[in-house]
Amino acid sequence: MKLVTAVIKPFKLDDVREALSEIGIQGVTVTEVKGFGRQKGHTELYRGAEYVVDFLPKVKIEIAVDSGMVDQVIEAVTKTANTGKIGDGKIFVTPLEQVIRIRTGESGPDAL
Ligand SMILES: Nc1ncnc2c1ncn2[C@@H]1O[C@H](COP(=O)(O)OP(=O)(O)OP(=O)(O)O)[C@@H](O)[C@H]1O
Numbered sequence: 001m002k003l004v005t006a007v008i009k010p011f012k013l014d015d016v017r018e019a020l021s022e023i024g025i026q027g028v029t030v031t032e033v034k035g036f037g038r039q040k041g042h043t044e045l046y047r048g049a050e051y052v053v054d055f056l057p058k059v060k061i062e063i064a065v066d067s068g069m070v071d072q073v074i075e076a077v078t079k080t081a082n083t084g085k086i087g088d089g090k091i092f093v094t095p096l097e098q099v100i101r102i103r104t105g106e107s108g109p110d111a112l
């Protein structure tokens, strides 16, 4: 199993959620975060306003999936979160050791 963590522009969240549903993703965790990328110290547009601060609002989406689904998830997020402008975000893929579904006690891929 893998944990796919995507940091995206907040206004893209609905589109990404829809694309993830379409490929059969059953659960996601979303967190409002702040961050910066390579343009640290430079300006970036957010809702029409130019920010000169280092940290910009982003949304972090965490998706735990069976390893075979990773490419599909990356494709879905990349396609829908892309505007072609700076600050579109990043996707991190990490190994996921174990998942437990609390209600049923199921574990591993069955618990996803
Ligand atoms: N190396 C990193 N480690 C952790 N988080 C990162 C990293 N790079 C980017 N992020 C997160 O992703 C968000 C968006 O990054 P961003 O898309 O600006 O990356 P970038 O490398 O500057 O690419 P671009 O040139 O397209 O802007 C950042 O605000 C930050 O939250």
Ligand SMILES: [Mg+2]
Binding pocket: 036, 037, 038, 039, 086, 087, 088
């Ligand atoms: Mg950037």
